[in-house]
Amino acid sequence: MEPVIEISNLSFSYPDGKQALEGINLLVQPGEKIALVGANGAGKSTLLYHLNGIFTGSGMIRVNQLELNKNNLPRVRAMVGLVFQNPDDQLFSPTVYEDVAYGPTYQGLDPHTVREKVALALKAVHMEDYAQRNPYHLSSGEKKKIAIATVLSMQPQILAFDEPTAGLDPRARRELIDLLLELQQTMIIATHDMNMVEQLTPRTILLNHGKIVADGPSLDILRNDRLLMTNGLI
Numbered sequence: 001m002e003p004v005i006e007i008s009n010l011s012f013s014y015p016d017g018k019q020a021l022e023g024i025n026l027l028v029q030p031g032e033k034i035a036l037v038g039a040n041g042a043g044k045s046t047l048l049y050h051l052n053g054i055f056t057g058s059g060m061i062r063v064n065q066l067e068l069n070k071n072n073l074p075r076v077r078a079m080v081g082l083v084f085q086n087p088d089d090q091l092f093s094p095t096v097y098e099d100v101a102y103g104p105t106y107q108g109l110d111p112h113t114v115r116e117k118v119a120l121a122l123k124a125v126h127m128e129d130y131a132q133r134n135p136y137h138l139s140s141g142e143k144k145k146i147a148i149a150t151v152l153s154m155q156p157q158i159l160a161f162d163e164p165t166a167g168l169d170p171r172a173r174r175e176l177i178d179l180l181l182e183l184q185q186t187m188i189i190a191t192h193d194m195n196m197v198e199q200l201t202p203r204t205i206l207l208n209h210g211k212i213v214a215d216g217p218s219l220d221i222l223r224n225d226r227l228l229m230t231n232g233l234i
Helices: 044-050 073-079 096-106 111-124 140-152 170-182 194-200 218-222 225-230
Strands: 005-013 019-028 033-037 058-063 080-083 158-162 186-190 203-208 211-217
Touching: 005 044, 019 044, 019 211, 033 044, 033 194, 044 158, 044 186, 073 080, 080 140, 096 111, 096 140, 111 140, 140 170, 170 194, 186 194, 194 218, 203 218, 211 218, 218 225
Parallel strands: 033 186, 033 203, 080 158, 158 186
Antiparallel strands: 005 019, 005 058, 203 211
């Protein structure tokens, strides 16, 4: 089976010279749910942002065998849906419908097809009755679901999440984890939520100072107190 993501020798430094990623090599298979864990500054979000070209480092990234470069960027971004930590970064329209419809509309799809995609995306996150609601008046958990719907309306094959449970109360957190368990797309999730990792992602990648220091079954990594302590997770 061909990997859906292939990363080879990826390195990246910020303009101030700080090395954020160094020599990242990674293969992701179709349907995998993977956690990216590590202390603050380990490179989790930076790695996510490379998957659809927000950041560009040295090395090679392929998504569904398509190399990520300037010419292929629109096609890769259609395949990789990025959900930011703060849903307000993705919700900017007067109604939920308009937010979820933005991507398909931008793709130039006809209004009927856009309506179908919006309906399917809202159904997938169990928010069908929220189409005419104002996003700014929703709870944090509801906003997170709508932010996911804005990505699902583009029908991506891969979902990349940056701290999806951050800022949620226990009930909203449980609902979000249940939702992510239902979704069939390949997922890469940057998180500090180790309980979510145990429930949701069979595979975990541990980063430290921009390098992969462990990659394996989540339960093995979560039970390795020495490894977690060395890398600032306990």
